[in-house]
Amino acid sequence: MKINDKILNIPPYISTSWDNITSLFTQNDFLVVILKNGAKIEIPKIQPEMIEEIFKIHSKVLEGKSKPKTSISFGLPSILPSMPTAGLESFTSAMQHNPEQKDAPDIPSDIINKIANIAKLFAEEANMDIPKPVANCNCMHCQISKALQIGMGINPENLDAEVDEKDLKFRDWDIIEEGAHLYRVINPLDEKEHYSVFLKDPIGCTCGKKNCDHIKAVLNS
Ligand SMILES: [Zn+2]
Ligand SMILES: [Zn+2]
Incomplete structure (x- = not known):
């Protein structure tokens, strides 16, 4: 198993870069990974701490990508697919002080x-x-x-x-x-x-x- 800000590798279920992953959620003790090509991968028996870690890394990857300059998105759209089950946690982790955006435009x-x-x-x-x-x-x-x-x-x-x-x-x-x-x-x-x-x-x-x-x-x- 190898998980960092580049790849998600959980043998024998999945090994891919985050670029190919649309969203993550948990369902009946499975970690479900939705890929860009629409494939749905269900991974059983992952420790809750590990799942937490995976979500953390995923939201970091998303934040790193979505640096809104002109539009204010709160990073929400990219997180929405995983909202129903992992909702609040993903939202609050996206809602983190980000010094790089300290000069962001005022929210209306x-x-x-x-x-x-x-x-x-x-x-x-x-x-x-x-x-x-x-x-x-x-x-x-x-x-x-x-x-x-x-x-x-x-x-x-x-x-x-x-x-x-x-x-x-x-x-x-x-x-x-x-x-x-x-x-x-x-x-x-x-x-x-x-x-x-x-x-x-x-x-x-x-x-x-x-x-x-x-x-x-x-x-x-
Ligand atoms: Zn701040
Ligand atoms: Zn008043």
Whole structure:
């Protein structure tokens, strides 16, 4: 057995380069490998740790290939075929901080808006493990992590330090620019009360109301 970033070799079942492999999944204790030519290879009796390792290597190979420059794909399309069984794991492993993409284009604010709102919905029952964005990084992982944190009301630490205490006394709301068209609006008297405001179509606020004070506060700032 030989498995690295070039080949998948599990005798006597398969020996091929990753280039020939479309997707992987597990089914009834079999590791199933789908080849580009449509062939389906079922491999029995592989240790769970080994399967985990194979998935890890596969997602690394995929990430190495799909370096999106112009389009934002989150690497999802290539992973989708294996989603039903190996879904979340593949997804989260694709969702990793990637320093090479630290200057990636901003995710459109309406998508960030949606992510933040979805996160907000989950915030109450959240035992969710929120990935931490890396400072000054704009890779997909970090942008999405940031949006999740905003939505769930977790303070990205590095931003808190920038609040000047003197400003707090003269303003109804404290406003921090979080990204393109994205602002965090905080009640200076109660840090726990905060909202995310998006100033691009569609203008919105995580409080859910239209034309709320938070949006006005940002517009007037
Ligand atoms: Zn990152
Ligand atoms: Zn609002």
